[in-house]
Amino acid sequence: MKRWIPSAILLLLGIAFLGFGLHRGEQLTVMRKAIAICLECIGIG
């Protein structure tokens, strides 16, 4: 039982962070970056 406590804490932390990030609209920043070719990523700069 004790062995699963760190896993459970991590899972809950992940869900909490994810929820707060969605609430802040961070996924829109990710989307804006992801739908255009990242010139730095492909080596144009």
Place this chain on the structure above:
Amino acid sequence: MQKKHNNRLRLGIQIGFTALSNGYLAGFLGKGLFKGALKQVCLPGLNCYSCPGALGSCPIGALQAVLADRKFSFSFYVVGLLILFGALFGRLVCGFLCPFGLFQDLLFKIPSKKIQRMPLDRGLRFLKYAILAVFVIWLPLSATNIVGQGSPWFCTWICPSGTLMGGIPQMILDPNLRSAIGFLFGWKMLVLMLIALFGVFHYRPFCKYLCPLGAIYALTNRFSLYRLELHPSACTDCGRCAGACKMGVDAHKTPNHPECIRCGDCCTSCPSKALSIGFPKKH
């Protein structure tokens, strides 16, 4: 026999997941990147979002994008996703779901003399944490332009997955991009080629020494739900698990080591079935 079957199954999952997550065929036909809502979701592995077929985002690219944005100095969304993937799977992502991991696995199959252990291997394993701290976190936050915007330093200067999955296909598809090739593309091709060459002789050098995403998942490996279990009463200390592990882990001593990518080779090599791998079962 069991090992061959397991390896084929793992290769099948790797190829299947890479094909599925980069399955936007219109992108490969020159119709531009996928712009659907799914692009907001980070894929678990190092999968460049500039790959013509990418249906999701790269978590390391997304992390840098949010950190570099003037609005945020911490990405709860991306970090939350990474913690979730890590808590559920640990470095299973590296072993089964990462396209660049697949690329290195295929390279290692090329017949050649193999280097089992690199000099300074132990110290070099910490390099990926330094790359995470400096290129993924610190530089995008601190090296900003006049309007406070940062840039993705890891993607720009290091990421070979971006070159392989994004740079090369985009250059093939778009002559305008080809005409803009300069020093940076040459540098990135050199980095990719050196890692690829190294990967023929030594197993997964990028995953071991350079990958910041591997560094993140390594931190969660000890706690992930998908895990290795050692049954001490069955273990005879024969050491075959250590001999079978290409990541240099001694599974019967440290079964959920940060470097374990959950490939299962240790389990199939154990003559007394003392090692098992998976999600916890109800007893």
